[in-house]
Amino acid sequence: MAPGYKHVRVRDYLRALVAQELAVGEAVPSERELCDRFGVSRMTVRQAIDALVHEGLLVREQGRGTFVAPARIDMELRLVNFGDDMRRRGLVPGGAVVHAETVEATWDVAEALELSAGDAVHHVQRVRTADGHPMAVEETWIPVGLLPHMLDQGPEHAPDSIYAALREAGHDPDWGEDTVGASEASKTEADLLDLGAARTVLRITRRTFAEQVAVAFSRSCYRADRYTLWVPLSAPSPVVTPRASAGATV
């Protein structure tokens, strides 16, 4: 085997160990043990561990060792509310409203909600937690006309589930579109998410509809070290082509 691949063998061994034998929070073998087992230098072992730390599979704790990182939540992008999703996974959902008020829609929010800039929208920003750990920061805008009294009781009484509130008001969310990107968290987001050095977040922008009505627009950022996206794939639907095109000459 080429010398350049030694760290790959160590890395793959550790990856299998994490997948099959070790639980979250358990220590991986020490650098010395790995050196002996594979007959490689400490530098090679570090290279392998670094790669997995970078991937988020392992966490290094200064002076203590290297441990299996908490499992990421494999999230399917669906029209479900955060609380229900977490409960189904056996996690206790929580959250705090950071900010909630009725504002004038900026042009981008207006466009997403098919309103005019300046129209009144409710704006709610909250931190979502699972088992007490911050997981996501979520900002949502809702046309005031759909839920006129949503913030009447004050920001702290903003509904836990905006989808449930919409449903009760007869605007049952039934489809939407998500756009997903990745970037660094801002300082404010990093503070809200309690992020350390690793600041990568998944950014999900969502438009939610009830039939033909745009009912909510949201921008969320999820900790990239705690989430992976799970996307069901299927073969494309049959395409429609102009009938004449087969014989057409141009």
Add this chain to the structure above:
Amino acid sequence: MPPNPPDQAQRILDALGGVDNIVEIEPCTTRLRSEVKDAKIVDQTALRAAGAHGVVVSGRVVQVVIGPSVDTLASDLADLM
């Protein structure tokens, strides 16, 4: 799911530049993904007026945000083409 407006398929086809401008159209969960010969003659305002919730143009691919009714819309389009 309420039925599509009766003339929606025709209006969308017209806004895409008519049958002659279409290479192919594929219903894609919430979007109509169409490949056109000339993206410049696609009328985005008319697409919006015909019920599109968004239009994304990338080269000759024009994606029209419709919602889950896109499947029935695609079969209506097939009848017109």
